[in-house]
Amino acid sequence: MTAIGTGDLQGAGGNWATVGRRSRGGRRVHRQREKRKGKSVGLRIGTLNVGTMTGKGRELADILKRREVDILCVQETRWKGSKACSIGAGFKLFYNGVDSKRNGVGVVLKEKLGRNVLEVKRVSDRVMSLKLEIEWVMLNVVSGYAPQVGCELEEKERFWSELDEVIENIPTWEKVVIGPDFNGHVSEGNTGDEEVMGKFGVKERNLEGQMVLDFAKRMDMAVVNTYFQKREEHRVTYKSGGRSTQVDYILCRRGNLKEISDCKVVVGESVDRQHRIVVCGMTLMVCKKKRSKIEMEKKTKWWKLKKEECCEDFRQKLRQALGGQVCCQMTGKLQQK
Numbered sequence: 001m002t003a004i005g006t007g008d009l010q011g012a013g014g015n016w017a018t019v020g021r022r023s024r025g026g027r028r029v030h031r032q033r034e035k036r037k038g039k040s041v042g043l044r045i046g047t048l049n050v051g052t053m054t055g056k057g058r059e060l061a062d063i064l065k066r067r068e069v070d071i072l073c074v075q076e077t078r079w080k081g082s083k084a085c086s087i088g089a090g091f092k093l094f095y096n097g098v099d100s101k102r103n104g105v106g107v108v109l110k111e112k113l114g115r116n117v118l119e120v121k122r123v124s125d126r127v128m129s130l131k132l133e134i135e136w137v138m139l140n141v142v143s144g145y146a147p148q149v150g151c152e153l154e155e156k157e158r159f160w161s162e163l164d165e166v167i168e169n170i171p172t173w174e175k176v177v178i179g180p181d182f183n184g185h186v187s188e189g190n191t192g193d194e195e196v197m198g199k200f201g202v203k204e205r206n207l208e209g210q211m212v213l214d215f216a217k218r219m220d221m222a223v224v225n226t227y228f229q230k231r232e233e234h235r236v237t238y239k240s241g242g243r244s245t246q247v248d249y250i251l252c253r254r255g256n257l258k259e260i261s262d263c264k265v266v267v268g269e270s271v272d273r274q275h276r277i278v279v280c281g282m283t284l285m286v287c288k289k290k291r292s293k294i295e296m297e298k299k300t301k302w303w304k305l306k307k308e309e310c311c312e313d314f315r316q317k318l319r320q321a322l323g324g325q326v327c328c329q330m331t332g333k334l335q336q337k
Contacts, residue, residue, distance in 0.1 A: 039286050041135055046279035047073040047143070047179030047248050051272040053095070053106070054078065057087035060108070063269050065089045069279055070110050073143035073179025077104035082122045086111075094130060096122035105143040127162045131174075135286035140170050144180035149208060156208075160215060167219045177282070178221070178251040181275070184208025185245055186223060193217075195254070198227035202235050202246035216251065224250040224263045224280055234264040240274045250280050259283050 046069050050056055053074070064072055074093075080100040087093050090111040097104030103125040109117070109132075118138075119131040129142040144163055147155045163180075170176055187205035190197045196216040201223075216223060225235065225246065237248035250263060263280035270276050305311045 039135065041137075041284045041286055043071065043134075043282045043284065044069045044279055045071045045073075045141070045177050045179065045250065045282055046266075046277050047075075047181070047250055048270065048277040049075045049145075049181045049248060049272060049275040051076055051275070052078040053093070053104075056271045057093070058089070060271050061087045061089035061091045063271070063277070064091055064108065064110075067266060067269060067277075067279065069277075070113060071141055071177075071179075072108040072277075073141065074106045074108060075104075075143065075145035075181040076102075077106050078102065079104050079106075084120075094120055094128070096125060096128045098125040103145060105145050107141055107143050121166065123162050123166060126159050127166060129166050134284060137284050137286045138171075138174040139284070140174055140176045142166060142176065142178040142180070144178060144182070146180065146182045146184065146208065146211075148183050149206070156211070160211060163215065164218065167221075175256055175284070176221075176251075176253055178249075179278075180251070181248050182208065182212045183247050184210075184212050185247065186212055186226065186249075190226065196221065197223040200229050200235060201226045202232065202244070212249070220254050221251045222254045222257045224252055224257070224260055225278065227257070227260075228263050230264050233267055237265055237276050237278055238274055239276075248275065248278050250278055252282075259285070 044067070048060075050060065053060075060072075060074075063069075074095075077095050077097055078100055079095050079097045082096045084092060084094045087108065091108050092111060092114040093106050093108050094117075095104065095106030105126060105128050107128065107130050109130075113132060113134070116132045116134055117130055118133055121129045123129070126145045126147075127142070129140055132139045132141065142163070144159070146159055167176065167178075185203055185206050186197060186201045186209040188199070188201045188203060190199050190201075193213050196213055212223070215221070232244075235246055236244045238245045252260065259282055261281040261283060263278070265276045265278050267276070305314060
């Protein structure tokens with residue numbers, strides 16, 4: 001063993017050097033710190049235009065299970081009706097549609113999350129929303145399918161009006177995630193739109209893409225896809241005939257953008273040849289809600305009345321208010337106390 005003198009433990013300025021730093025506090029302190037931080041719940045949320053759900057339920061469920069996706073917004077389901085059904089592998093689909101040949105939207109949930117659904121709003125065959133309660137946190141998931149470029153302006157305005165109404169009716173303290181197929185290009189770069197999007201879009205902006213950004217500004221939302229620097233292969237959501245574009249997005253409130261850890265296109269996993277699935281990771285910071293004193297029911301302990309005058313006054317008022325047998329039973333109980 002080598003003997004170490006006091007001079008060896010001192011730095012150049014004569015101060016004691018730190019040998020083997022120990023963290024302050026023991027296990028109890030660390031537990032208290034973690035308790036103050038609160039509990040976190042991780043979710044993987046995605047969106048995908050499926051083309052049609054007919055014959056693709058099991059295939060879609062296998063992809064979600066393999067990629068560990070908890071919530072998926074789907075568009076162009078082409079299923080008529082407003083129902084919920086199991087698609088296998090522990091996943092449940094809530095859908096809404098008017099015509100079996102076009103449109104239709106839905107939301108796929110893991111079976112354990114399906115039990116947390118509080119409300120389902122089926123607005124039209126292009127817009128629907130679900131409200132979930134996850135560890136005391138209210139999460140609203142909205143699926144949307146915007147009209148294509150060649151559709152009439154009136155149909156496009158109707159879609160944006162329906163989507164605006166859905167978001168406006170959600171309280172500001174509740175979290176919102178929108179997984180739509182907007183059929184628009186928001187472009188690469190964010191000059192003039194820094195508050196609602198990042199720099200990493202795809203190609204040039206069109207009229208439909210400007211509508212997306214106008215909606216984001218109205219509702220104080222952020223286009224999540226554009227905030228993460230990825231290769232173009234992981235940003236392109238639609239491929240057809242040599243064309244590569246970005247039309248599928250995930251949006252959240254600007255204030256909740258810090259809870260998004262990543263967002264990208266999953267290459268090689270899709271039930272449709274043209275559209276690709278977009279997935280983002282979201283972390284919900286939750287803590288058990290404490291019951292405030294105002295919410296607690298106030299109880300009058302009438303049996304603790306000590307003065308005889310107060311007891312007699314209470315009996316008379318009780319007879320006037322209630323009367324009959326109930327009054328006799330309660331006054332008798334008061335006398336026993």
